[in-house]
Amino acid sequence: MACLIAGLMPELPEQLDDLRLRRWPRRRDERLQAWDAADRYLLKTLQEQGAGSATLVLNDQCGALWLTALRRGPACSHGDSWLAWRAAAANAADNAMTLPQAGWSWPWQAPSIRPDQVLMRVPKELSLLEAQLDWLARIVPEGTPIWLAGMDKHLPPNLVPLMEAYLGNGQAGLGWKKARRFSALAPGKTLGPVPEEALVSVPERGWELHTGAGVFGRQHLDIGARFLLEHLPRQVEGEIADLGCGNGVLGLTLATDNPRARVTFCDESFLAVESARRNAGLYIPEPERCRFHLGNGLDGLEQRFDLIVLNPPFHRGHAVDDRVALTLFRHARRHLAEEGALWVVANRHLPYRPPLRRAFAQVDVVAANTKFVIYRCSQRATS
Numbered sequence: 001m002a003c004l005i006a007g008l009m010p011e012l013p014e015q016l017d018d019l020r021l022r023r024w025p026r027r028r029d030e031r032l033q034a035w036d037a038a039d040r041y042l043l044k045t046l047q048e049q050g051a052g053s054a055t056l057v058l059n060d061q062c063g064a065l066w067l068t069a070l071r072r073g074p075a076c077s078h079g080d081s082w083l084a085w086r087a088a089a090a091n092a093a094d095n096a097m098t099l100p101q102a103g104w105s106w107p108w109q110a111p112s113i114r115p116d117q118v119l120m121r122v123p124k125e126l127s128l129l130e131a132q133l134d135w136l137a138r139i140v141p142e143g144t145p146i147w148l149a150g151m152d153k154h155l156p157p158n159l160v161p162l163m164e165a166y167l168g169n170g171q172a173g174l175g176w177k178k179a180r181r182f183s184a185l186a187p188g189k190t191l192g193p194v195p196e197e198a199l200v201s202v203p204e205r206g207w208e209l210h211t212g213a214g215v216f217g218r219q220h221l222d223i224g225a226r227f228l229l230e231h232l233p234r235q236v237e238g239e240i241a242d243l244g245c246g247n248g249v250l251g252l253t254l255a256t257d258n259p260r261a262r263v264t265f266c267d268e269s270f271l272a273v274e275s276a277r278r279n280a281g282l283y284i285p286e287p288e289r290c291r292f293h294l295g296n297g298l299d300g301l302e303q304r305f306d307l308i309v310l311n312p313p314f315h316r317g318h319a320v321d322d323r324v325a326l327t328l329f330r331h332a333r334r335h336l337a338e339e340g341a342l343w344v345v346a347n348r349h350l351p352y353r354p355p356l357r358r359a360f361a362q363v364d365v366v367a368a369n370t371k372f373v374i375y376r377c378s379q380r381a382t383s
Contacts, residue, residue, distance in 0.1 A: 014034070019068065019091070021062050021063060035062065040179070041179045045147050046072070050117055054113045055113075055118070057069055063077075076103055076105060107135075122182075124154065128213045130166065134166050144185065145183065148181070149182070165192075170184040171184070198213075200249070202249060215271050222246075229250065241308045243266050243310045245266055245273070246311075248280060250309045251265050255289055264301065265291070268294070270294055297327060308341075310328055329355060338380070340378065342360070348371060360379060362379075363376070
């Protein structure tokens with residue numbers, strides 16, 4: 001049936017002008033295109049109004065902006081997502097392009113070029129938008145044009161006031177194919193206010209967790225994570241993975257309660273991994289017990305884990321997409337030790353039990369309330 005459904009789905013276009021672009025990880029039945037009208041609007045603006053050859057790109061999804069800008073001249077892409085970086089790298093290879101060695105920068109690393117213009121996709125998270133506007137005000141030369149774009153339905157209503165606050169100016173342009181462009185000139189200095197640092201309180205532990213801009217659960221401890229915290233196992237030895245770690249609250253709790261275990265904090269967000277790293281440095285006195293992995297789930301890790309904990313996302317960007325969770329379930333199955341277990345907390349309405357039962361020999365409900373359910377999954381069935 002799945003093959004029949006996939007066969008009935010319209011095939012997504014992969015060509016953007018003369019570039020072939022796909023998302024990462026590569027999927028045969030991909031539902032999401034690698035670019036949208038906001039990308040096209042920014043590229044149209046670059047072609048018609050570009051001030052020079054050097055371009056700084058922010059929040060490119062799969063390389064549409066970066067690779068096109070590279071054909072014009074020097075270009076640096078700046079972003080938080082490892083998956084976005086990997087998609088761009090794979091798409092560059094598909095198009096026989098060689099990426100510059102210092103062509104990508106993570107937050108808040110200085111770009112390798114002095115840009116003549118900036119192309120920026122408006123990020124989903126308001127806190128990341130504010131932090132990036134403040135960063136651009138500080139590092140981009142005065143008078144450099146900054147163009148932002150996003151799809152109309154995803155744009156924050158206060159975007160122009162935020163641009164005025166951080167850049168000193170900003171205006172909305174005309175809509176085009178359900179996308180909208182905004183423009184400003186860089187002030188060449190910080191105008192303020194400096195974005196506030198987020199601290200998430202875990203009062204039962206006495207922790208104040210640093211949580212980077214755009215990181216999940218930045219305003220408060222996620223209620224699903226809080227429910228899982230109440231039921232996490234103790235007396236675990238060996239290797240633990242906090243998969244999709246965010247600020248690291250689950251992994252920090254496990255490291256504290258299981259002093260003979262080592263914890264690997266995993267996320268595809270650079271700022272999430274750095275948040276977990278900072279918090280581990282504050283609250284785990286043995287640094288050798290904590291490791292950090294920026295990447296696609298557990299890909300690239302060789303060890304087998306005695307315990308994996310997961311509070312899976314069910315969005316990819318703005319789109320609802322359960323395949324992120326399904327991919328992480330498969331990663332966990334491949335990386336579990338023989339006697340290991342995956343613990344998953346999920347909203348009750350999400351149909352995760354069937355795919356978990358297909359992936360694991362034993363799936364038990366550890367706890368449930370009106371909103372969430374916690375599953376324990378292992379490869380060893382009990383009678």
